[in-house]
Amino acid sequence: MNDTLQSWLKGELQSLRDQNLYKVPRILNSPAGGRVQMDGREVINLSSNNYLGLANDPRVRQAAEEAIERWGVGAGAVRWIGGTMEVHDELERKLAEFKHVDSVLVFTGGFTANSGCIPAVVTKDDVIISDELNHASIIDGVRLSAASYKKSDGWVYAHKDMDALEDCLKRAQGFKKRMIITDGVFSMDGDIAPLPEIVALAEQYDAFVMVDDAHASGVLGKNGAGTASHFGLYGRVDIQLGTLSKALGVIGGYIAGSHELKDWLINRGRPYLFSTAHPPMVAAALIKALEIMQTDPTPMERLWANARRWKAMLNEAGFDTMGSETPITPVYVGDEGAAQRMERMLWDEGVYALAIVYPTVGLGKARIRTMPNATHTEEDLDQALKAFVKVRDQLGAVR
């Protein structure tokens, strides 16, 4: 062990603890669901992206088991070296149909889809214009690129501020290509990007648009097809990213767009070129999950019924849900310490929901982030609300 490294690690970890930013994941002792066993006790889980309950759906489990029998457990290699298994190909064709696009390329995660796609589609002659609240994986993808993108150079616009975006586009006319990139649904606030306005500006100023629909996949649009579908913008969003890890319940990410985009990423998308494909059971489980999304409206209806009810219950009890328009429901606290105390007190009341504090969100904008999903019962949400009210009354600090 190198002493210099070890003492640096210890110092950095201590500094995280001092700032209350040190994370220790809890241990889940059961499958994902609305009620789970966690750290040895039963809690209502308001902190999962398993929107539709597909992570433990018997039909999806069975598809994965059958695929193990048929294909084994590993893909063996990177796809262009080892060959693409039929199941991977079938998943991409079905996703392309679902998204109303020419082609889809699957990556092993949404994060790698961002870091594979973004740097591949721009060069040093181009500029990337970003919403200030974009997800960390977008930011990392942007940083890997050779394009201009820096906030200090004026290429990051205030959250959903279309005047600021237009100003960026006007200043960007000297670049060869202009790329606008935004979350479709913002992961910490649960609000929706003004995609029709973004697309209109892009068309006016000769820019192309990439939207990261990680939290819109399975949640917004026809059968959960995402924000382009939600706003009726088929054919006008150049690059759509979807995740297969959240509502679809398994793992993976994909880029949806033109045939040429897919061909280019097969040749220049580094996580595709240099990282092994998903196990075939993942692709088979995803084909089944996608089929359920397209043929059984019940999980999405339950998701939205629970999301609307949960927000209404919170608002009626006097909580501020910060303008959320989707199942992602932040409960405003403000003070960082109060939010962290609230998280611990909720846990003691049998509710698992995390405090989100600076620097993940702005200073003084701490919140408890809650995620109702299709698997919660009315009783789960009633019990969770009681816990929120009780804890707020004890803390006295939440508005």
Ligand SMILES: *Cc1c(COP(=O)(O)O)cnc(C)c1O
């Ligand atoms: C979760 C998330 C990702 C990463 O997706 P994974 O499939 O979990 O890697 C990317 N972008 C956004 C906006 C996300 O919320």
